[in-house]
Amino acid sequence: MEESPGGPSQKKVVAVVGGGLVGALNACFFAKRGFDVELFETREDIRQAKIVRGRSINLALSHRGRQALKHVGMEEKIVSQGIPMHARMIHSLSGKQSPIPYGKKGQYILSVDRANLNKELLTAAETYPNTKLNFDHKLQDWSAETGLMTFVRSDGSKEEIEADLIVGCDGAFSAIRKQFLRLSRFNYSQTYIPHGYMELTICGVRRSPDYIAWCKCALMGGTPAHARGVPSAGQEMNAMRAHVNSKWFLFRKHVDNLLHFLMPKTIIPLYTMVTFTRTRYHEAVERWHWQDRVINRGLLFSATGALLGGSYLLIKNPPDINKLLVPAEKMWSRLVDLRTS
Ligand SMILES: Cc1cc2nc3c(=O)[nH]c(=O)nc-3n(C[C@H](O)[C@H](O)[C@H](O)COP(=O)(O)OP(=O)(O)OC[C@H]3O[C@@H](n4cnc5c(N)ncnc54)[C@H](O)[C@@H]3O)c2cc1C
Secondary structure, eight states: OOOOTTTTTSOOEEEEEOOSHHHHHHHHHHHHTTOEEEEEOSSOOTTTOSSOOSOOOOEEEOHHHHHHHHHTTOHHHHHHTOEEEOEEEEEOTTSOEEEEESSSTTOOEEEEOHHHHHHHHHHHHHTSTTEEEEOSOEEEEEOTTTOEEEEEOTTSOEEEEEOSEEEEOOOTTOHHHHHHTTSTTOOOOOOOOSOOOOOOOOOSOOSOHHHHHHHHHHHOOOOOGGGOSSTTTTTTTTTTTTTTTOHHHHHHHHHHHHHHHHOTTTOOOHHHHHHHSOOOHHHHHHHHHHHHHHHHHHHHHHHHHHHHHHHHHHHHSOOOHHHHHHHHHHHHHHHHHHHHO
């Protein structure tokens, strides 16, 4: 325990509502800081439940996630159970497969079992003597003024509990946020992307473990971005769904990677910033807009320079026009392909 907020006799009580990944991890952080932590989770204890409701899609764990786990002493344990993913495989309609690495050589994200991570985090939270986990406690109502919360249990009984600080970690349809919406001047917006996803389980495929994990990721479709832990990532599914098969996108990706290799501190691909660094998200986005402008202008200048240079050479040494017509037509249709595909 690092600190005792309020002194040993009057420790502040922190109520963490939601025992998912974020709630369980937050409980560890607050407990480590010496607060009295009460975690409330609507489901029963997933470590004992026979059937666990909720998503089972593996999580891609990035540098940020690893750092958070490191702070509560769990990085090694989780990482040792993960499967490294070095690249995503893009399947074109023609059946062509092209792997695109996530980062530089040697950089990877880790595919980890979501349910297992949740269980491990709950167990870690429970090891702090100043933490209590309350399952089968669904937050129904709470007051921002008094800190009084009303929980309902599956047998219909109600319980009222008070806390000094309430931390809402109750997921995308948060009951905590619902109450905030009643307060004036509380701005809120929600946008659904027009895509869904379907989770497919491939059973009994005799392949190496990476391949199975790979399949799971490759089959995932767009996700509700706000609910994601690695927004970057919009993990390809959102951010890249429309582009991955675009030749222009692939060309830009190669240019970005080359520039990153030549100037690692100046040009950093957005995905790299989000996944392999702890650059703040808004800074990553601002920086990326700047880089994008610079790179696009650079490409435009280079293309214009090449065009002018080529024209100059052509005027100085005019070639036989008949020999040039066919290649010129081919090149033009390729350029049109590049922009429209
Ligand atoms: C398809 C998909 C793929 C994803 N892939 C990744 C990925 O690869 N990497 C990544 O980092 N992130 C990924 N995410 C995002 C990640 O799942 C979320 O960021 C993460 O689960 C958020 O955790 P959470 O604890 O805030 O919410 P949740 O995991 O939703 O947990 C909320 C908890 O609160 C409980 N709860 C809800 N209401 C109440 C209530 N009224 N009272 C008490 N308890 C309540 C719920 O039972 C639940 O246990 C993905 C999301 C989706 C949908």
